[in-house]
Amino acid sequence: MEITHEDYQVRYDAGTATVICQGSFRLRGPEEYAPILDLLTQAAAAKPARLTLDLRQLRFLNSSGINTLSRFVLLVRQLNASQMVIQGNRQFGWQQKSLPNFPRLLPGLQLEIV
């Protein structure tokens, strides 16, 4: 599964059960985020034992994007089948500020910001 746009790319690698997000997510509201949420939902529905969200190359995320990723995290919590890991990059200011909220939505979520 893959979504490619001039500003961003989202890909689910089933082999490693990893969703990789790259570029900048500045989409306008839930309608524009729907294809990304669909991809995330499919990844969660596959119920891998360990599910990784790799954000190390995601430079920017607006609040609508935060909302979208939160829905993904809450879905993983609801399915209760995967250990979730979020990989971040301290170079991008928003990640240090906002990623620590995700373990609050899903206790046990591993946050790795390097």
Place this chain on the structure above:
Amino acid sequence: MTQIFGHFIDRQDADGEYLKLGFSPTSMPIQQRWRKNGLSADFLADYLSAFFPGEDTASAERQAEIKGAVSYIANELLENAMKFSYAPAQHAISLAMYLEPDAISLYVTNSVDPQALAAFQQAIQCLLTANPHDLYLERLLRNAEAGNGDASGVGILTMLNDYGATIAWKFAPVALEAEVMTVTTMVRVPV
């Protein structure tokens, strides 16, 4: 009549270092205008970097932090201004950034739909009295449960919760005796 919510600091253009951008009302489709939000926000953040040189590791991290904060907050404020402006008023959106020794302040002004004014001011009252930490999680949970993905409020809550910002609002008529109001949202981030 002017109405203030929160600790609003009025500015004069003579107040130190500032940068101001204006966006005239246009019939350009929102998809095209939307792109300008990110460009403008990143421009402000890049411009600001010059004032916070990143010569060693600690100052480079501080520079990245400040740049990230301005890029995020300015983008959110412009997105909100574009979403909630009252098109028939044909009023420009403005964005100003003021630099102080211990803070950066962003001001965005846009017109408000008269029909939406009361609900907007009620939401502001709620933000000013609630605990942003609790309200933030509650909002994310509610949005997910509602399944509609409406992120309204999340932008302001991240500014308060994640960036330690102070936010205030000023409402004023677009012109003397006009019924339509403008709102100026002030976001002040300590540096």
